[in-house]
Amino acid sequence: MKNINRYIKYFFFSIIFIATISLIIYQGIKDFIVNLPTSYHSLFFVFLGIWLWGINMHVLVNSKIDCTALLNPEVRPLRNSSTGFINHRNIYNLALDFTAFLCSSILLYNYCGTFYEKSTLIWIPISTLIITIYIIFMPHRIMYRKERMKFVDALIRIITPTIKVETPFFDNVLADLITSFSKVVGDVYVALAELFIELVVVPAADKRFGDNIIADTGKSQKDASVHIHHHILLDLIGSLMILVPYLFRLKQCIADYNTKATPTQRRKSLLNAIKYGTSIPVYCLSGYYSWIKSDIKSTDDKDLLAPMYKHAKIIFIFW
Numbered sequence: 001m002k003n004i005n006r007y008i009k010y011f012f013f014s015i016i017f018i019a020t021i022s023l024i025i026y027q028g029i030k031d032f033i034v035n036l037p038t039s040y041h042s043l044f045f046v047f048l049g050i051w052l053w054g055i056n057m058h059v060l061v062n063s064k065i066d067c068t069a070l071l072n073p074e075v076r077p078l079r080n081s082s083t084g085f086i087n088h089r090n091i092y093n094l095a096l097d098f099t100a101f102l103c104s105s106i107l108l109y110n111y112c113g114t115f116y117e118k119s120t121l122i123w124i125p126i127s128t129l130i131i132t133i134y135i136i137f138m139p140h141r142i143m144y145r146k147e148r149m150k151f152v153d154a155l156i157r158i159i160t161p162t163i164k165v166e167t168p169f170f171d172n173v174l175a176d177l178i179t180s181f182s183k184v185v186g187d188v189y190v191a192l193a194e195l196f197i198e199l200v201v202v203p204a205a206d207k208r209f210g211d212n213i214i215a216d217t218g219k220s221q222k223d224a225s226v227h228i229h230h231h232i233l234l235d236l237i238g239s240l241m242i243l244v245p246y247l248f249r250l251k252q253c254i255a256d257y258n259t260k261a262t263p264t265q266r267r268k269s270l271l272n273a274i275k276y277g278t279s280i281p282v283y284c285l286s287g288y289y290s291w292i293k294s295d296i297k298s299t300d301d302k303d304l305l306a307p308m309y310k311h312a313k314i315i316f317i318f319w
Helices: 002-027 029-034 038-062 088-113 123-137 145-159 169-180 182-209 221-259 263-277 279-297 302-318
Strands: none
Touching: 002 029, 002 088, 038 088, 038 123, 038 182, 088 123, 088 145, 123 145, 123 182, 145 169, 145 221, 169 182, 169 221, 182 221, 221 263, 221 279, 263 279
C-alpha cells in the first residue's frame, strides 16, 4: 500500500513538472521568469537551497562522514562514530514536495491569469509563501519533521544573542549558507511587507484620512501616509533585512573570539568579525539610497529634483 501511494504521488508530481516545463517552453524562459511575482523567485531559491543541502548530505554520507555528529551541536564531526546518519533521501523528498507545491502554485497563477488580471491574483504567490514558511516551522510530525527541526533548532541558536558560548560547527555552516541567501531573505520580507501595506496600511490610511488634502502641497494625506510607510517598511527595513544574516554571522565571530583558546584562533575570529562588520555601512547606505530613489520617483517638482539627484549621487558614491 505504501508503494502504491508513492507511485501515485510520483505520477501526479510528474504531471505537474511536465506541465510546468511545457509552460516555460510556451512562454519562453525569459518571459516566464519576468512575469512571475517576486515571492516565486524567493521560493525557488529557498527550495534550491534544500536540494543543494540534500546533495551536500549525500556527498558527506558517501564520504563516510558521520552526518549525525555533524548536525549535533554537542559533538565534533569526524571524532565520533555513529550509525544514525541523517537520511539525505528525506531531504530530497522534502525538496521534491516543496518543488511540486511551487510548480502547482505557478500553474494555478498562470491559469487564473488567463481569466483575471494578474494584479488581482497576488494572493496566490503570497499564500504559497506563507504556507511554505508555516510548513518549515510547524511542529507536526509530518513533512519530515526530523530534518525540519534540525534546521529550526539551529536557526534558533543562530539568532539567539549569545556572545559567550562557542558556536557549534553546524551553526557556522548554516549561518554561512543563510548569508549566501541574504538577498532571498530580503525578498521574502519585501513580499510580506507589500502584503502588509496593501491589507493594513492602505485601509488604515483611507479610514483615517479619507480624501483630505495637504494644503501646502495639494497632495492626498492618504498617499503621503502610505508613502512614508513604504519608505520605512520597504526602502529602509527591506535593505536592512538583507543585512540581518551578516549580523548573525558577526555575532558568531564575536562569540568565537570570546571562547577560543589560542591567540591564533582568536585573531582569526576577530578578522572574520571585522569582515562581516564591514557589511553594516554598505546596507545602511543601500537603504538610504533606496529611500532617496523612491522620493525622486514620486516627485514632479523640477526645483526639487536637481538637489535630490545630487544628493543621491553622493550617497551612491559612498555606497
